Amino acid sequence: MTIAVIGPGAVGTTIAAELKAVLPDTQLIGRHNKTMTYFPENTSQAQNIDVVSYDNTHHSFDVIIIAVKTHQLQNVIKQLPTIAHKDSLIILAQNGYGQSQHIPHQHVYQAVVYISGQKRNDKITHFRDYRLHLQDSSDTRKLKQQLSSSKIELILESDIQNKIWYKLLVNLGINSITAIGHQPAKILQSTHMKEICRSILNDGLQVAQSEGIHFPDQTIDDIMKIYQGYPDEMGTSMYYEVLNQQPLEVEAIQGYIYQKARFHKLNTPYLDTVYTFLKAYHLKFIETKDL
Ligand code: NAP
Numbered sequence: 001m002t003i004a005v006i007g008p009g010a011v012g013t014t015i016a017a018e019l020k021a022v023l024p025d026t027q028l029i030g031r032h033n034k035t036m037t038y039f040p041e042n043t044s045q046a047q048n049i050d051v052v053s054y055d056n057t058h059h060s061f062d063v064i065i066i067a068v069k070t071h072q073l074q075n076v077i078k079q080l081p082t083i084a085h086k087d088s089l090i091i092l093a094q095n096g097y098g099q100s101q102h103i104p105h106q107h108v109y110q111a112v113v114y115i116s117g118q119k120r121n122d123k124i125t126h127f128r129d130y131r132l133h134l135q136d137s138s139d140t141r142k143l144k145q146q147l148s149s150s151k152i153e154l155i156l157e158s159d160i161q162n163k164i165w166y167k168l169l170v171n172l173g174i175n176s177i178t179a180i181g182h183q184p185a186k187i188l189q190s191t192h193m194k195e196i197c198r199s200i201l202n203d204g205l206q207v208a209q210s211e212g213i214h215f216p217d218q219t220i221d222d223i224m225k226i227y228q229g230y231p232d233e234m235g236t237s238m239y240y241e242v243l244n245q246q247p248l249e250v251e252a253i254q255g256y257i258y259q260k261a262r263f264h265k266l267n268t269p270y271l272d273t274v275y276t277f278l279k280a281y282h283l284k285f286i287e288t289k290d291l
Pocket residue numbers: 006007008009010011012029030031032067068069070072075076093094095096113114115116117118119237249291
């Protein structure tokens with residue numbers, strides 16, 4: 001089984017470095033040839049890992065794990081004909097939902113990613129976790145067996161949609177509030193902000209229910225408790241994207257839920273508002289930045 005990981009960022013480099021430790025032929029593919037320095041579990045024990053550009057990749061892979069930001073996926077799809085064959089297993093290691101419909105391959109799986117890390121230039125600091133949740137199938141069972149000796153843990157789910165929606169909701173609340181409020185997690189110390197966050201989550205939960213995804217009654221309380229456990233200075237990916245004036249993964253998170261709300265003709269004023277603000281912000285950058 002030949003494996004490629006696309007996207008030498010926080011998630012992609014972590015996956016590639018850990019797979020390479022047990023499957024040395026694993027390739028990390030990026031836009032340019034370069035070397036990433038990877039610090040596992042926030043230690044100072046650096047490991048170097050080479051990134052190969054598409055131009056220097058001369059064969060196709062059985063498994064392709066895509067770990068670029070959701071708005072960068074379009075450019076990866078253009079490269080797939082050179083690195084995928086018709087039976088390649090393609091795994092989207094990204095937040096958000098709805099991206100798999102754009103990939104013209106048979107075996108495409110959306111993963112729910114629990115790997116936490118950060119990219120600064122060519123340095124990757126991995127903080128914690130090595131987990132990817134995937135739909136259980138004969139494809140993913142084979143892959144799980146293949147990766148069993150690596151630190152990358154595949155959790156196979158009988159109903160991945162439930163996991164995907166849970167992560168969507170967790171991202172919806174805190175990403176929206178921190179990105180629009182330009183503050184890290186401590187922004188939720190304000191009672192008003194907590195109320196707004198709950199209302200956004202409530203809109204999201206309504207959409208999930210209309211999609212046939214059922215969560216227990218206390219789900220919003222549980223998610224609010226997760227947020228309360230965040231350190232005050234912890235930012236979210238969308239908060240940092242705003243701070244660094246970068247495009248946002250808004251279409252795959254808030255946008256996906258918003259489109260479903262329109263489809264089901266739901267009244268979701270909080271979701272509509274945060275989506276409209278974040279999308280306007282995102283559009284400012286996609287015209288000027290090379291995605
Ligand atoms: P990231 O650190 O920004 O990495 C994205 C990488 O993709 C960058 O290295 C970028 O390359 C590369 N890239 C962009 N366009 C490309 C292309 N056309 N071909 C190949 N490589 C390309 O992002 P991330 O944090 O790893 O996030 C990846 C996904 O995982 C996102 O959906 C994110 O929401 C999700 N996620 C992240 C975390 C986390 O803690 N980081 C946790 C859970 C989920 P350059 O270096 O050349 O710019």
